[in-house]
Structures are given as C-alpha cells and as structure tokens.
Amino acid sequence: MIEISHLVKDFGRVRAVNDLTLTVGRGEFFGFLGPNGAGKTTTIKMMAGLLRPNAGSIRLSGLSLDGDATAARRICAYIPDKPFIYEKLTGREFLRFIGHLWDMDRKEIEKKIEMVKDLFSIGGWIDDLIEGYSHGMKQKTVMAQALLHDPQIIIVDEPMVGLDPRSIRLVGEIFTDLSRKGTTIFMSTHTLTHAEEMCHRIGIINRGVLVAAGSIDELMTVAHTANRELEEIFFTLTEEDGAVR
Amino acid sequence: MNQLVALWGEKIRSTLNDFRNPTREKVLRVIFFGIGGITFIVFDYIFFYRILNLLLNPQPVVGLDIALVGSILVDQLMTMINLTLFSVLVFSNIIASLSALYLSRDLDLLISSPIPRTRLFAAKFAQSTVNSSYMVVIFGLPIYFALGRAFGAGAGFYAGTVFLLIPFILIPAATGTLLTMLLLRFFPAKRTHQVLTVLSMVFAGGIIFFFRYLRPESLYEDITTLSQPVFLMALEELRVPKYPFLPSTWFSHLINSMVGQESGVFVQNLLLLIAGAVLSVGAAIAVSRFVYFPGFSKSSESRDRARTHRVGGFTLVDRIFSFVDPRRRAVLVKDIKTLFRDPTQWSQLFLLAALIVMYLFSIKSIPATTDFLKDITAFLNLGLTGFVVAALAVRFIFPTTSIEGQAYWIVFTSPLSIREFLWGKFFIYLVPVILLGEFLIVASNILLGVEPFMMVLSTVTVFLFALSLTALGVGLGAVYPRFFYENVAQIAAGFGGIIYMIIGLIYIGLSIVIEARPVYVYFREQMVPGTYEYTSFIVSTLLLIALNCAVFFIPMRLGVRRLSRMEF
Numbered sequence: 187m188i189e190i191s192h193l194v195k196d197f198g199r200v201r202a203v204n205d206l207t208l209t210v211g212r213g214e215f216f217g218f219l220g221p222n223g224a225g226k227t228t229t230i231k232m233m234a235g236l237l238r239p240n241a242g243s244i245r246l247s248g249l250s251l252d253g254d255a256t257a258a259r260r261i262c263a264y265i266p267d268k269p270f271i272y273e274k275l276t277g278r279e280f281l282r283f284i285g286h287l288w289d290m291d292r293k294e295i296e297k298k299i300e301m302v303k304d305l306f307s308i309g310g311w312i313d314d315l316i317e318g319y320s321h322g323m324k325q326k327t328v329m330a331q332a333l334l335h336d337p338q339i340i341i342v343d344e345p346m347v348g349l350d351p352r353s354i355r356l357v358g359e360i361f362t363d364l365s366r367k368g369t370t371i372f373m374s375t376h377t378l379t380h381a382e383e384m385c386h387r388i389g390i391i392n393r394g395v396l397v398a399a400g401s402i403d404e405l406m407t408v409a410h411t412a413n414r415e416l417e418e419i420f421f422t423l424t425e426e427d428g429a430v431r
Numbered sequence: 432m433n434q435l436v437a438l439w440g441e442k443i444r445s446t447l448n449d450f451r452n453p454t455r456e457k458v459l460r461v462i463f464f465g466i467g468g469i470t471f472i473v474f475d476y477i478f479f480y481r482i483l484n485l486l487l488n489p490q491p492v493v494g495l496d497i498a499l500v501g502s503i504l505v506d507q508l509m510t511m512i513n514l515t516l517f518s519v520l521v522f523s524n525i526i527a528s529l530s531a532l533y534l535s536r537d538l539d540l541l542i543s544s545p546i547p548r549t550r551l552f553a554a555k556f557a558q559s560t561v562n563s564s565y566m567v568v569i570f571g572l573p574i575y576f577a578l579g580r581a582f583g584a585g586a587g588f589y590a591g592t593v594f595l596l597i598p599f600i601l602i603p604a605a606t607g608t609l610l611t612m613l614l615l616r617f618f619p620a621k622r623t624h625q626v627l628t629v630l631s632m633v634f635a636g637g638i639i640f641f642f643r644y645l646r647p648e649s650l651y652e653d654i655t656t657l658s659q660p661v662f663l664m665a666l667e668e669l670r671v672p673k674y675p676f677l678p679s680t681w682f683s684h685l686i687n688s689m690v691g692q693e694s695g696v697f698v699q700n701l702l703l704l705i706a707g708a709v710l711s712v713g714a715a716i717a718v719s720r721f722v723y724f725p726g727f728s729k730s731s732e733s734r735d736r737a738r739t740h741r742v743g744g745f746t747l748v749d750r751i752f753s754f755v756d757p758r759r760r761a762v763l764v765k766d767i768k769t770l771f772r773d774p775t776q777w778s779q780l781f782l783l784a785a786l787i788v789m790y791l792f793s794i795k796s797i798p799a800t801t802d803f804l805k806d807i808t809a810f811l812n813l814g815l816t817g818f819v820v821a822a823l824a825v826r827f828i829f830p831t832t833s834i835e836g837q838a839y840w841i842v843f844t845s846p847l848s849i850r851e852f853l854w855g856k857f858f859i860y861l862v863p864v865i866l867l868g869e870f871l872i873v874a875s876n877i878l879l880g881v882e883p884f885m886m887v888l889s890t891v892t893v894f895l896f897a898l899s900l901t902a903l904g905v906g907l908g909a910v911y912p913r914f915f916y917e918n919v920a921q922i923a924a925g926f927g928g929i930i931y932m933i934i935g936l937i938y939i940g941l942s943i944v945i946e947a948r949p950v951y952v953y954f955r956e957q958m959v960p961g962t963y964e965y966t967s968f969i970v971s972t973l974l975l976i977a978l979n980c981a982v983f984f985i986p987m988r989l990g991v992r993r994l995s996r997m998e999f
Contacts, residue, residue, distance in 0.1 A: 236999040287762075288846060
C-alpha cells in the first residue's frame with residue numbers, strides 16, 4: 187500500500203532523510219517515531235507531495251508520486267501537524283470545499299458531513315467561522331476533512347497535539363477502527379504510549395536514518411533489550427552514538 | 432538598560448541573520464530595492480527642486496506679481512506637504528502601534544518575562560515609530576533638501592531640518608500610539624485592526640479624491656488667461672488651512688524661518704514643537720501604565736469571542752457558478768467568501784472605486800475639442816486604461832496563489848493539479864477584469880465622443896490587455912508566492928508585485944508603440960485618401976499577437992513550473 191524506496195532528502199548540506207526504505211501494508215496502522223529533527227515531518231511531507239525527494243521513490247497503492255501524483259492524492263488524506271485552514275469559512279463550508287476538491291457528489295458530501303460531524307462531535311460549532319476555533323477544534327475539523335472522501339491511506343503528522351484527553355481517546359478509536367476496515371494509516375507521533383497502544387508496527391527514525399521497523403518484539407531484538415517498554419526501546423535506539431544501521 | 436538593548440537588538444540581529452545565508456532571490460531583491468530606492472530618492476529630490484525653482488523663478492506673465500505668487504505657492508506647497516506627512520504619520524502610527532503593541536507574536540513571551548512593562552512599552556513604541564516613520568523620512572528629506580537648495584540655504588538648514596524632523600515624527604508617533612491604546616481598551620484587537628485597515632483604505636481613497644477635487648489643471652488656465660485678482664482668488668480656494676495648534680504648522684513656520692521666508696516666529700515654534708514631542712511621548716508612557724496591559728489582556732481574551740459569530744450560507748454564489756467544474760467552483764466560492772468576509776481584502780475595493788471615479792472624472796475634464804484631438808486622446812487613453820487594469824490586477828489577481836496562506840497544504844495535497852488550480856484561477860478572474868476594462872474604455876470613449884474606428888481598436892486592445900494582464904498576474908503570483916503574511920495588501924507591495932507592475936507597464940507601452948503606426952496611417956488616410964499601408968497593419972497585428980502570446984503563456988508556464996517544483 188505504501189512503498190518508500192531509498193528516499194533521500196537534503197536541505198542544503200544537511201541530509202534530513204537518508205536512504206529510507208519502508209513498506210506499509212493495506213489496513214496497517216504504522217507509527218513513525220523519532221526525536222526532534224529526526225526527519226519525521228520531512229518524510230511525511232514528501233509522502234503528501236509537499237516536498238520533493240532528492241532521490242528515491244514513493245508509491246501509494248501502486249501509484250508513483252512522480253508520475254501519477256494526482257491519482258495518488260485522490261486516494262490519500264493528509265493531516266498536518268499544524269491545523270492551518272481557511273479562517274473565513276465555517277467548518278461546514280470548509281468540509282464542503284474539501285468534498286468538491288475530491289469531486290464528490292453534492293448529496294454524498296452532505297451525508298458525509300453529517301457523519302463526520304457526529305463522529306468528531308463538532309456539531310456545536312460547525313457553522314461558526316473557523317477564525318474563532320481553538321487549536322483542538324481546528325485539529326478535529328482537519329481530521330474530519332481527511333475522512334470525508336474515504337481515503338485508502340491517511341498520512342498524519344502529530345495528530346494528538348492540542349487535543350484534550352477525551353478527544354485523544356476518540357481520535358485513537360476512530361483511527362483504530364479505520365485501519366480495521368482496511369484504511370492504511372501512517373502516523374508520526376512523539377507520544378510513545380499512543381504508538382504502543384494503537385499501532386501494528388512502529389518505525390523509528392534517527393538523524394534521517396530508519397534505525398528499526400517492526401512490532402514491539404522485533405524492535406526489542408534490534409535494540410538488544412529484554413524490556414518490552416517502547417520508551418526503553420526508543421531511548422536505546424536513538425541514543426547519541428547507539429544508532430543501529 | 433540591557434533589557435532595552437536586547438529588545439531593540441533582536442530585530443537587527445534577525446535581519447542580519449537573514450543576510451548570512453543569501454539566496455539568489457534575496458540578493459536580487461536587495462539590489463532591486465536598493466537601486467529602486469536610490470532612484471526614487473534622486474527623482475524625488477530633482478522633481479521637487481525643479482518645481483520649487485520654477486515657482487521661485489518663473490517666466491514673467493503680464494499683469495501678475497510673479498515674485499509674490501511664487502512665494503505664496505511655495506508656502507502653500509510646503510504647508511500641504513507637511514500636513515499630508517503629519518496625517519500619514521498619525522495614521523500609519525495607529526496601525527503600526529496596533530501591530531507592535533497588541534498583535535506581535537513575541538508579545539506573549541515578552542509580557543510574561545521580568546521586563547518592566549514601561550520598558551517593554553518604550554521598546555515597542557520605538558519599534559513601531561521606526562516602522563511607521565522611516566518611509567516618510569525617506570520621502571520627506573529630499574523635499575526639504577530641495578527646498579534648501581532652491582533657497583540657497585547653508586549647512587545649518589540641512590542639519591536643522593534633520594534635527595527638527597525628530598520631534599515632528601515623535602508627536603504623531605505618540606499621538607497614534609495613545610489613540611491605539613485607548614481604542615484597544617474598549618474594542619477587540621483583531622476587529623480594531625480590521626476596522627483600521629478599512630479606514631486606511633477610505634483615507635487613501637479620500638486623498639485621491641481630494642487631489643482630484645482640487646483640479647490643479649484649473650490653475651494653469653487661470654494663470655495664463657485671468658487677471659491677478661481672479662488668479663489670487665483661485666489660489667485662495669486652494670489654500671491649505673494653517674491651524675495654529677497643528678505640529679505641521681509649527682514645523683512649516685520653522686522651515687520657512689530657516690529659508691528666510693518668515694521672521695520672528697522661530698523660537699516660539701521651536702519651543703512648541705519640542706515641548707509637544709516631550710509632552711506627547713511622556714503622556715503616551717504615562718497612559719501606557721494604566722491602559723496598555725489591561726488592553727493587551729482584553730485583546731487576548733477577545734480572540735475566542737469570534738466563536739459566537741454565525742454566518743450566512745452564500746448558497747447563491749454556489750448556484751450562480753453551477754456551470755463551472757465543481758473543483759474549480761469550490762476554489763472560486765472559497766475565494767469570494769474570503770474576499771467579502773475579510774475587511775483587509777474587501778476594503779481594497781474602496782481604492783479601486785476611487786481610482787475608477789478619478790479616472791473617468793479626469794477623462795471628462797480633458798479639453799479635447801476636435802475629432803483629431805479626441806482620437807489621439809482616446810488612443811493614449813489606452814495606456815491609462817491598461818495602467819488601471821494592471822493596478823487592479825496587482826491588488827486582486829497577483830495575490831491569488833498567496834491568499835491560500837498557511838492553508839496552502841489543502842489545495843496542494845488535493846487531487847486538483849497545479850495546472851488546473853492556476854488555469855481555474857485565471858478563468859475566474861478574467862471575466863471581471865474584461866468587464867471592468869471594457870467598461871472603462873467604452874465609458875471614456877463615449878465621454879470623449881470618439882469615432883467608430885477608435886472605439887473598435889480600443890475595445891479589442893483592452894480585451895487583449897485583460898487576457899494578458901490576468902495571465903501575467905496569475906502566473907507571476909505563482910512564481911512569487913508569499914504564504915506567510917499579516918495583511919493581504921503586503922503581497923502586492925512585495926518584490927513580485929513590483930516585478931508584475933514593471934512587466935505589465937512595459938507590455939502596455941509596447942502594445943501602444945506597436946499600434947501607433949497603423950493608427951497614424953489610418954489618420955493619414957483620413958486626411959490624404961489613398962495613402963493607407965496594409966503592410967504596417969499586418970506587421971503590427973503579428974507583433975501584437977506575438978507580444979500577447981509571450982505575456983500570456985510564459986508567466987503561466989513559469990507559474991505552473993515554479994509551484995510544481997515548490998517545496999512547502
């Protein structure tokens with residue numbers, strides 16, 4: 187479903203992502219972890235088509251981001267780490283806008299808006315201007331837009347930042363349910379407990395290099411630790427000079 | 432003291448750091464603005480020096496005391512310039528202090544730091560004074576220096592003017608800041624910012640109307656055809672009021688004294704100006720102790736209040752454009768809603784309206800009496816219409832990619848391709864630009880009473896202008912996008928906007944030059960039948976097609992390429 191092959195991204199003399207190769211299967215919930223500046227957001231932005239890799243390729247459901255970018259974007263949803271959206275639209279208008287961009291039928295759009303409105307509990311303010319929303323409200327609206335067009339793949343960067351505990355639980359349940367139904371989810375996060383609870387497999391990136399990817403058991407093997415705690419595995423794999431190559 | 436230095440130094444350090452890694456675009460920008468700025472200052476100086484020199488040493492006119500008229504006109508001109516600069520300073524200080532004291536992103540950090548509030552206020556006040564006043568100094572100093580040279584003043588005049596400019600700038604800075612603080616004590620910051628932006632547009636439109644209303648061309652008629660008493664009456668009508676309580680009046684008296692135009696008023700006005708500056712700055716600092724922080728707190732609270740603001744559906748807009756492809760319609764409807772809900776955007780329509788009224792009013796005032804003169808005027812008017820269309824395009828069409836703002840990721844991660852996005856924007860904006868351009872040219876041709884040939888030529892040319900200037904705007908807007916901005920007007924005023932205006936004006940000029948030959952040949956045929964040259968018509972048509980193709984396709988291609996390769 188997601189095939190990343192030998193991906194490289196340089197910013198001037200700094201190599202942000204270095205020869206990243208990774209495959210995520212259909213319906214898999216993949217957690218992408220790493221310290222600050224490790225290359226998580228850069229990788230995600232390349233997957234969303236917002237950054238161009240210097241080398242390597244990305245295929246989403248077999249569609250190359252180089253050759254079939256439009257078709258690839260049609261089956262994808264991207265949720266950025268900062269929920270910047272059109273401040274002068276209402277939540278409902280924004281969702282309609284997204285529906286039209288994805289060429290959805292009018293009736294289908296309205297039906298889906300009702301669905302995501304209930305799912306994310308945004309009915310109380312969906313007809314207010316977005317400029318008055320809090321960070322969490324915007325974040326929920328951005329997540330709602332991602333689900334509107336039934337994407338096969340959801341690429342999500344730090345989804346839980348700014349959400350209250352109830353919303354965090356709600357979003358976790360929604361993503362888990364989606365992956366159970368066959369949606370592939372690629373999620374970067376700093377919150378290790380979320381990754382541990384929600385993800386089937388976890389990839390850890392450090393200084394642009396994917397140091398390990400797999401289930402908790404597989405990560406334990408790579409980290410040479412008997413401790414099942416993801417936090418311990420994470421610290422071992424991202425130690426200053428301890429990166430496993 | 433260290434805290435103040437740190438606060439002031441932060442901006443300078445940020446700017447210097449920005450230059451530490453110069454990209455090609457940054458270097459080009461600096462060179463461009465450097466050359467442009469110096470050219471402007473030199474032109475400003477020469478222009479005013481020649482005007483002042485002309486007024487002080489005019490050609491003799493029978494029946495008129497030229498020396499008297501000259502000195503009155505110089506006094507009028509300088510009074511008007513000082514009053515205008517003072518008003519602009521007050522207004523720009525209100526806007527700048529609002530940004531610096533209430534909306535700046537570093538305020539949360541600074542207010543929560545141990546810096547005493549008065550010091551913080553003083554630092555921010557200095558910052559906003561510099562931000563709002565430096566352009567006025569750059570524009571104003573060459574005028575005063577030109578005045579000094581015209582009167583043959585010594586070095587003391589120049590040093591004195593620079594010194595006097597300091598209190599002249601501080602008074603409106605303190606007044607503007609005081610007004611902002613008092614306003615913000617009662618109104619939310621964001622709303623106040625929007626209201627002030629609207630007011631500034633009305634203010635700018637008002638200035639345009641004011642100068643147009645003065646009809647400066649009438650003075651030319653009067654001086655050549657009328658007697659001295661009638662001329663002086665006309666002059667009296669133009670007289671700018673000299674209110675004794677206005678700092679611009681004190682400043683005018685001081686400048687006049689230094690060039691020897693007035694005597695016995697220097698000390699009194701110097702005291703007034705310096706005392707005014709000290710008192711107003713002192714008052715701003717004193718009042719800030721009581722109202723600045725409560726106002727800041729209130730402005731932070733008000734951020735959440737907009738939540739209760741419900742808005743209507745705009746379903747009509749959706750219906751009107753139901754014939755447009757749904758994806759492009761979605762972008763169009765979003766842009767229209769944003770335009771009418773964002774006061775910083777729709778208030779620019781005031782400027783547009785002022786520009787159109789002034790344009791038509793000017794056309795009506797042109798004394799074209801013969802058919803030949805009417806046609807020549809109509810032909811040259813093509814350039815003016817082109818300029819209005821370009822000015823409109825740089826304000827409304829050039830920012831079309833940038834107005835996606837930090838929400839750019841929505842469109843650029845959607846299945847709408849960059850090509851579809853830009854061409855969609857082109858077709859959206861083309862219709863109103865054609866309608867406006869054709870309205871202007873047809874209305875002005877009717878006012879002028881031109882013949883059918885000129886009407887056809889004008890409408891076809893303006894149609895081409897609309898096509899090419901819209902494509903140029905959409906294309907260059909994508910080549911120079913600016914997704915991070917506070918006010919949409921900043922986009923047009925940036926580097927890309929200036930490049931757009933330069934290319935647009937060159938294009939308009941070239942179009943007129945290309946059309947000049949067949950138009951000349953046509954007029955010659957009217958006077959000497961049988962002299963028409965079809966080759967000039969064919970060559971010009973081909974050249975015009977080539978020029979328009981270049982201005983139409985190249986920027987759009989560059990725009991698609993730049994956005995496709997852009998890294999967000």
